[in-house]
Amino acid sequence: MRFIFSDFLSYRTFCCISCRVPAAILALLIGVTSLSRSIAETVDADPPSIPAAKGFTEITSDDVNRAFQNLQPSPRLLLTGDAIANIQKKTADDQRWQEYYEALKRRADQNFDQKPVERIVTGRRLLEISRIALERIFSWSFLYRFTNDEKYAKRVEKEALAIARFEDWNPSHFLDVAEMTTALAIGYDTCKENFSEDNRRIICQAIRDKGVLESLGKNHGWKKNNANWNQVCWCGTLYGALAIADEEPELARLAVWHAVNGITWSMSSYEPDGNYSEGPVYWGYGTSFNLLLIAALKNALNNDFQRSDAGGLLKSIQYYEHVFGTTGFAYNYSDCGSGKVFEPTAFWFADKLNNPEITWNENRVLNTALLQKTQNNQTQTFDSLITHRLAVCGLLWGPEAVLESDKNNSENIPPNELGYIGIGNGNCTVALFRTDWNVNAAYLGIKAGTPQSPHGHMDEGTFVYDDRGVRWVLDLGPENYHNMESRGIDLWNSRQNSDRWKLFRYNNFGHSTLTINHQLQQVGGVTRFIETKTGKTGEDSSVSINLTAVYDQEIKSAVRQATLKPDGTLIIEDFLEALPEKEATVERRILTGAQVEIDNNVAILKHTDPNDKNKTLQKVLKIEGDPETSLAVIPATPETDYESQNSGISIIILTTKLTPEQKATLKMTFVEK
Numbered sequence: 001m002r003f004i005f006s007d008f009l010s011y012r013t014f015c016c017i018s019c020r021v022p023a024a025i026l027a028l029l030i031g032v033t034s035l036s037r038s039i040a041e042t043v044d045a046d047p048p049s050i051p052a053a054k055g056f057t058e059i060t061s062d063d064v065n066r067a068f069q070n071l072q073p074s075p076r077l078l079l080t081g082d083a084i085a086n087i088q089k090k091t092a093d094d095q096r097w098q099e100y101y102e103a104l105k106r107r108a109d110q111n112f113d114q115k116p117v118e119r120i121v122t123g124r125r126l127l128e129i130s131r132i133a134l135e136r137i138f139s140w141s142f143l144y145r146f147t148n149d150e151k152y153a154k155r156v157e158k159e160a161l162a163i164a165r166f167e168d169w170n171p172s173h174f175l176d177v178a179e180m181t182t183a184l185a186i187g188y189d190t191c192k193e194n195f196s197e198d199n200r201r202i203i204c205q206a207i208r209d210k211g212v213l214e215s216l217g218k219n220h221g222w223k224k225n226n227a228n229w230n231q232v233c234w235c236g237t238l239y240g241a242l243a244i245a246d247e248e249p250e251l252a253r254l255a256v257w258h259a260v261n262g263i264t265w266s267m268s269s270y271e272p273d274g275n276y277s278e279g280p281v282y283w284g285y286g287t288s289f290n291l292l293l294i295a296a297l298k299n300a301l302n303n304d305f306q307r308s309d310a311g312g313l314l315k316s317i318q319y320y321e322h323v324f325g326t327t328g329f330a331y332n333y334s335d336c337g338s339g340k341v342f343e344p345t346a347f348w349f350a351d352k353l354n355n356p357e358i359t360w361n362e363n364r365v366l367n368t369a370l371l372q373k374t375q376n377n378q379t380q381t382f383d384s385l386i387t388h389r390l391a392v393c394g395l396l397w398g399p400e401a402v403l404e405s406d407k408n409n410s411e412n413i414p415p416n417e418l419g420y421i422g423i424g425n426g427n428c429t430v431a432l433f434r435t436d437w438n439v440n441a442a443y444l445g446i447k448a449g450t451p452q453s454p455h456g457h458m459d460e461g462t463f464v465y466d467d468r469g470v471r472w473v474l475d476l477g478p479e480n481y482h483n484m485e486s487r488g489i490d491l492w493n494s495r496q497n498s499d500r501w502k503l504f505r506y507n508n509f510g511h512s513t514l515t516i517n518h519q520l521q522q523v524g525g526v527t528r529f530i531e532t533k534t535g536k537t538g539e540d541s542s543v544s545i546n547l548t549a550v551y552d553q554e555i556k557s558a559v560r561q562a563t564l565k566p567d568g569t570l571i572i573e574d575f576l577e578a579l580p581e582k583e584a585t586v587e588r589r590i591l592t593g594a595q596v597e598i599d600n601n602v603a604i605l606k607h608t609d610p611n612d613k614n615k616t617l618q619k620v621l622k623i624e625g626d627p628e629t630s631l632a633v634i635p636a637t638p639e640t641d642y643e644s645q646n647s648g649i650s651i652i653i654l655t656t657k658l659t660p661e662q663k664a665t666l667k668m669t670f671v672e673k
Helices: 008-018 023-030 061-068 081-093 095-112 127-147 150-164 174-194 197-216 228-243 249-262 264-270 280-301 311-322 344-352 360-376 392-397 404-409 481-485
Strands: 419-422 428-434 443-449 463-467 470-473 514-516 528-533 541-546 557-564 570-577 584-592 595-599 602-609 612-625 629-635 650-658 663-672
Touching (some): 081 095, 081 392, 095 127, 095 360, 095 392, 127 392, 150 174, 150 197, 174 197, 197 249, 228 249, 228 264, 249 280, 264 280, 280 344, 280 392, 344 392, 428 528, 428 541, 428 557, 443 557, 470 602
Antiparallel strands (some): 443 463, 470 584, 514 584, 528 541, 541 557, 557 570, 602 612
16 A cells, blocks of 8 residues: 655654654554554645646656656666676776776775765855765765775765764755755665665665755745756755665655656756757756756666657757867856866767767867877876766766777767757857867857846857967856855846846956946846858858847947858957937957957957967957947956956957947957968
């Protein structure tokens, strides 16, 4: 007989009693087939679940119950017997993965003698501690299964026990709980056979009370949110529940039911074309935990409820591959950094789509690391690839054999397309173009949307530009969240006059876009692509954006068109019309890390050649347009001393004044000197 609790509180009441009452007495209270109705009751209908988002099949409790008939024994989340066997074959057949494994093991062994993590809250976050715990426990759990060395399981036990004894996992910032629950779930699922009976009980209870129940027991805002919080937190909930499904079967069913529907709210944001509105860094974060959730469902229940077949999710790997410029740096709009990234979970797409070449960026990074090791005798080239707390996923999902395109250290086969247009839900749209897939080709990333998108900036119309291995036009990225919050800045308030928009890196003054009459962009405005063209080899690629909605208090219309030509020339044209009774002072701002010289109203940008430090590359910024335009260069320094000072970054400002009702076409062209 299966028991369904009439509401969540009755289940939690039962849990609180069960963890305090000795088993023999509890058995008398429960009886063989019934629970006291003072604790819980058998009912005809299950309590309501989280509904699925529009466009996704809603999973019923009966669907979940049928799936649980196939519940696999532990380890059931990720590190299954088949998974370990595949990794053993992979590391034996492919030197890249052998080197990757050795680097991962070195790092895990270096952490082995460290003290267990402590509950140190920084500002409002325990997140750094949760992430350290996840990296440690995931890698040690993997090494236990891979090497059969029980010392790794005992080290997982020690770490998990310390965390289980924390007073809580900081539920006021629920990402902290989610990642900590994921960590302990992986460790418990993989290593519990080596835990003492008392420690197994303590860790299981912590996963239940501080993780799963803390999630299900409150009406958290992330539960029907379409951003990364939804993905990370539902993953943590599901991992905790499946890890303790043998001890808490009813709770596991309830959590899975909620999670498989709840995750669709964030998955809907990939539709229809795979665009991820929060940018590449948050794609890596949210998507990674989304994939972990799907993988655990498939492994534990042999049923992911078709969540892995969502079209937008599968297309998002195209977004991810195109969002990195030819320099290897990401187009870091919104709250994203521009660093070169190796995302181990991206290999899931290669496995799912049976297309190893789709993870071109990750394949390139792996091959480069191997090339440096074999040709230059550099022994630590793989170490930078395994610092990610989910680094084990590279071994779990990476290609099982050397690609034909990898032999003889040749280039990977790149994607066929030279561009990607991502519309998504319209809150953050991107056009990503390149002239080729080699490192010396040109690249343009440009965006539209609204500043109110998740993690958004006042950056509509902003762009980055790569050519010949140099990022000539850049984005500054975000400020450190804690540094700003500790100053009392209300960083997450996106209203028009909020603190967020006083920060230089967040407003339009700190981006390569328009500033009109020295005013901020309008946060409620939504800008749109008017027309896009993705060229083939030897053809132009272009996009035009209606920016009027974020400037409509200052100008009648503003349209920006960007064209990337096959020879790497970039043309930016702004088509403007002033309001009937208002002048418009228009600043076109360009942020660059190059040295800038002004010569007869022409800007000359100089940068060291990344391929030859003794050579200097140059770009010329030419100005054309109807009205007279002045040109100036200033340092990208904010007005406050507590913001990032952006050393070495300059802003080129092209200023044009329009009289009322005046129309103007302002053109700037980047050409190689």
